[in-house]
Amino acid sequence: MTRFRTNTDRLLEVTLQDEKVLAIAGSMVAYTGSIKFEKSLLGGEGIFGAIKRKVTSEGMQVMQASGTGTVLFAQNAAEITVIPMSGEKITIESSSLLTYDTSLKTGTSFAGLRGAASGQGLFSTTVEGHGNIAVISKGNLIMLEVTPSTPLRVDPDAFVGFKGDIKQEFVFDVNWRTMVGQTSGESYQHKFTGQGVVFIQPAER
Amino acid sequence: MPAYQQINEKMVEVTLNNEEIFAKKGAMISYQGDVAFSRSFLAGQGIQSMAMRAVTNEGYALMAARGTGKVFYAYDGLFVTIIPVRNETLYVESDVLLAFDARLTAGTMFLGNQGGVQGIVRGAVSGQGLFTTTFQGNGEVAILSDGNAIGLPVTPEVPVCVDPQAYIGHTGNISSSIVTDLNWKTFVGQASGESYQMKFSGSGTVYIQASER
Amino acid sequence: MSTVYNPGNLPSNDNLNRFSFVIDVKDQMFIRKGKMIAFYGGLSFEAMGTSIVDMLVRHAFNAPKYIHDFVVVQGGGQLILGDNGNDLACYDLDAANMTVRAKNLLAFTKDVICQESTLPGFLTMIGTGKVIASSNGPVHFLELPCRVDEQAVLGWADCPSPSYRYDYEHVKGFVSAVGAVTGFTLSGEEKQVDFTGSGTVLVQSSELGLAGSGVLANIISQLSSLAPTELSMLGTSVQEVMKQQRR
Numbered sequence: 094m095t096r097f098r099t100n101t102d103r104l105l106e107v108t109l110q111d112e113k114v115l116a117i118a119g120s121m122v123a124y125t126g127s128i129k130f131e132k133s134l135l136g137g138e139g140i141f142g143a144i145k146r147k148v149t150s151e152g153m154q155v156m157q158a159s160g161t162g163t164v165l166f167a168q169n170a171a172e173i174t175v176i177p178m179s180g181e182k183i184t185i186e187s188s189s190l191l192t193y194d195t196s197l198k199t200g201t202s203f204a205g206l207r208g209a210a211s212g213q214g215l216f217s218t219t220v221e222g223h224g225n226i227a228v229i230s231k232g233n234l235i236m237l238e239v240t241p242s243t244p245l246r247v248d249p250d251a252f253v254g255f256k257g258d259i260k261q262e263f264v265f266d267v268n269w270r271t272m273v274g275q276t277s278g279e280s281y282q283h284k285f286t287g288q289g290v291v292f293i294q295p296a297e298r
Numbered sequence: 299m300p301a302y303q304q305i306n307e308k309m310v311e312v313t314l315n316n317e318e319i320f321a322k323k324g325a326m327i328s329y330q331g332d333v334a335f336s337r338s339f340l341a342g343q344g345i346q347s348m349a350m351r352a353v354t355n356e357g358y359a360l361m362a363a364r365g366t367g368k369v370f371y372a373y374d375g376l377f378v379t380i381i382p383v384r385n386e387t388l389y390v391e392s393d394v395l396l397a398f399d400a401r402l403t404a405g406t407m408f409l410g411n412q413g414g415v416q417g418i419v420r421g422a423v424s425g426q427g428l429f430t431t432t433f434q435g436n437g438e439v440a441i442l443s444d445g446n447a448i449g450l451p452v453t454p455e456v457p458v459c460v461d462p463q464a465y466i467g468h469t470g471n472i473s474s475s476i477v478t479d480l481n482w483k484t485f486v487g488q489a490s491g492e493s494y495q496m497k498f499s500g501s502g503t504v505y506i507q508a509s510e511r
Numbered sequence: 512m513s514t515v516y517n518p519g520n521l522p523s524n525d526n527l528n529r530f531s532f533v534i535d536v537k538d539q540m541f542i543r544k545g546k547m548i549a550f551y552g553g554l555s556f557e558a559m560g561t562s563i564v565d566m567l568v569r570h571a572f573n574a575p576k577y578i579h580d581f582v583v584v585q586g587g588g589q590l591i592l593g594d595n596g597n598d599l600a601c602y603d604l605d606a607a608n609m610t611v612r613a614k615n616l617l618a619f620t621k622d623v624i625c626q627e628s629t630l631p632g633f634l635t636m637i638g639t640g641k642v643i644a645s646s647n648g649p650v651h652f653l654e655l656p657c658r659v660d661e662q663a664v665l666g667w668a669d670c671p672s673p674s675y676r677y678d679y680e681h682v683k684g685f686v687s688a689v690g691a692v693t694g695f696t697l698s699g700e701e702k703q704v705d706f707t708g709s710g711t712v713l714v715q716s717s718e719l720g721l722a723g724s725g726v727l728a729n730i731i732s733q734l735s736s737l738a739p740t741e742l743s744m745l746g747t748s749v750q751e752v753m754k755q756q757r758r
Contacts, residue, residue: 100448101446101448101508102446103445103446103508103509104446104448104508119510121461122460122461122464122506122507122508122509122510123450123458123459123460123461123464123504123506124458124459125450125456125457125458125459126456128459165450165506167445167464167507167508167509168508168509169444169445169509169510170377170444170445170446170507170508170509171445231595231596232528232529232530232531232593232595232596233528233529233530235516235527235528235531235548235549235591236514236515236516237515237516237517237549237551237591238515238516238517240517243517243518243551244551245549245550245551246549246550246551247548247549248545248547248548248549251548251549251593290515291549293548293549293591294548294593294596295527295528295530295531295548295591295592295593295594295596295599296530296593296594296595296596305651306648306649306651307648307649308647308648308649308715308716309648309651309714309716326660327659327660327662327663327714327716328653328657328658328659328660328663328712328714329657329658330653330656330657330658370651370653370663370714372648372663372715372716373716374716375647375648375716376716
C-alpha cells in the first residue's frame with residue numbers, strides 16, 4: 094500500500110513501490126526514484142466517466158504518478174491533512190482534494206443550489222473505500238463532530254467536507270444576512286444534523 | 299559575522315556589530331539601535347557582471363544596512379528560511395533573496411554553464427531569467443518562499459527531480475540537467491512550463507518551496 | 512490523526528489551533544462580519560443600528576467609520592472564528608489600552624470601548640476584557656524604542672502614540688543620477704513609524720509587497736502621462752482584474 098506522510102504541514106510525501114497514486118494536475122514539486130506522470134481521467138474510464146466530467150466541468154485535472162520512489166506534492170502553500178479511510182465514504186469539496194490512492198472509488202454528488210456567487214461548483218466529490226487521501230485547506234483542517242443533540246452551523250466558504258450519516262441543509266437566516274462578510278454571497282449558512290464529522294478550514298476560499 | 303535568528307516562520311532578526319548586510323528593498327520592517335540604510339546593487343564581479351545584468355534585466359536594487367543594532371526583515375507574508383553557507387557555493391534565484399552577509403562573495407552564474415543549451419532553454423522557459431545568483435564563502439543567506447522551504451538531500455545514489463517552479467536554490471557538488479518526459483508533456487498542468495523537470499545529481503541539497511510560482 | 516471536536520471538548524475562549532479561536536458565548540460580544548467559521552448552539556447575530564443593541568453600541572463602539580464591519584453576537588453556544596489562514600491571538604486587557612490595525616480586529620468583549628486612533632486605519636481598545644486580533648504569521652513583540660515599517664505595525668500597547676520619521680540621508684546622493692534608473696519608490700525604509708517611550712509594539716510580516724514589484728512601480732511612474740479618459744479606463748481594467756483575482 095502506498096504510504097502517505099506529511100513533511101512539515103504543507104508538503105505531502107507519498108512513497109510508491111511499483112504502485113500508483115492520483116493527484117491534482119500540477120501539484121508535484123519534487124520526486125526521487127523512477128516515477129512516470131500521466132494524465133488521468135477524473136470520474137473514471139468509459140462513458141459514465143465522460144458524462145460525469147461533462148456535468149461537473151469542475152475544471153479539475155487529475156494526473157497519475159506511478160513507479161517506485163518518493164513523490165512530494167504541494168499546492169499553493171496550503172496545509173495538508175492525511176485522512177486514512179477504512180471502508181467509509183467521505184464527501185469533499187473537489188478543490189480540496191490533493192492526492193488519493195487508486196484503490197479508492199470516486200464519484201460526484203449534487204450539493205444542491207449553493208448559488209453561483211459562492212464560487213464552489215454545484216457538485217462535490219465522494220471518495221469511498223480503503224486507502225489514503227490527502228486534503229488541502231487554508232489553515233489547519235478542523236474536525237467537528239455532529240450528533241443529534243448538537244447540530245452544527247458552518248460558513249459556506251469554510252466548508253471542506255464531511256463523513257458519516259449527515260444531512261446538509263442551507264439556512265437562510267434573516268439575521269445572518271446582515272452578516273454579509275468580505276466575500277459576496279454569504280447570505281446563507283450550512284446546517285449539519287445527524288451523526289458524523291464535518292471538516293472545516295479556518296479561512297475563506 | 300552578523301548573527302541571524304529566526305523569530306518565527308515569517309520573520310528574521312539580524313544582529314549587527316559594526317557590520318553590514320544587504321537585504322531586499324522594502325523588506326526591513328523594524329530596527330533598534332544605530333543602523334544606517336543605503337541603496338545598493340547586487341554585488342558582483344566587475345563591470346562585466348553589471349553589463350550582463352543590465353542586459354538581462356536582473357538589476358536588483360538592494361538596501362545595505364550598516365552599524366550596530368538589530369534589524370528585522372520580513373516580506374509580504376512569505377516564509378523565511380535561513381541557509382548557512384560554509385565554504386561552499388549556494389545557487390539561489392535572485393527573486394527569493396531576503397537578506398545576506400556583505401562578506402559573502404556574490405556573483406551571477408549564467409545558467410548556460412550548467413548544461414549548455416539546455417541551461418538556456420530552462421532559464422527562458424521558466425521565466426526566471428538566464429542568470430541565477432551565487433554566493434560563496436562563509437555567512438548566512440535568508441530566503442523567501444511561498445509556504446515553507448525544505449532542503450532535499452541529493453546523493454550520488456539518489457538523484458532528485460524537481461518542478462522548476464518550486465525550485466529555489468541548491469548547494470553542494472551538484473549538476474543539473476533538464477528532463478523532458480514525453481508523457482509529462484502531454485499533460486497540460488495548471489501552470490505552464492510543466493513540460494520539463496530539473497534533475498539534480500551529485501552530492502548536496504536542493505531547496506524547494508511548497509507551491510509553484 | 513488530529514482530534515475530532517464536539518461541544519464537550521472544544522477549548523473555551525482559547526485558540527483551537529494557530530488559525531482559529533473558540534469563543535464561549537454567554538454575554539454579548541462584537542464580532543467582525545465574515546469571520547465566523549462555524550458554531551454550535553443557538554446564536555443570533557444582530558447588525559448595528561437595530562434597537563436591541565443600540566444601548567450597548569452607543570457605549571462601547573465609538574468608531575462610526577468601522578461600525579458596519581461588526582455585528583453583535585448573543586445567545587449561548589460556541590463560536591469558532593477564523594481569518595483567512597492568518598494567525599489569531601487573544602489579548603487580555605486589564606484596565607489597559609491597546610491600539611490595533613482595524614482590519615486585523617476580529618472580536619472584543621462588550622466592556623471594552625473601541626475608538627478611532629489618531630493613526631489612520633487603527634482602532635484603540637480601552638478597558639477590561641478580551642480582544643481577538645489576527646496577524647500575518649505569528650505576532651512578534653518589540654520593546655521600545657524602535658522604528659517600524661508602517662505596513663508591519665500590527666499595533667501597540669501601553670505606550671504613547673507613535674510619530675513618523677523620514678530617513679532621507681541615504682537617498683540624497685542617489686536621487687540625482689541613480690534614482691531615475693532604479694525607480695525611486697517608497698520602500699518603507701524612508702518613512703518609518705517611530706516609537707519612543709516604554710511599552711510594547713506588535714509587529715507582523717508586511718501586509719503588502721508595495722516596493723520591489725517592478726511592474727507596479729513601472730505602471731505608477733507612467734500614470735502622469737495618461738489623459739483623464741485613459742486614467743478612468745485604467746481604473747475599470749483594474750477593477751476587472753481584481754474581480755478575477757478574488758475567485
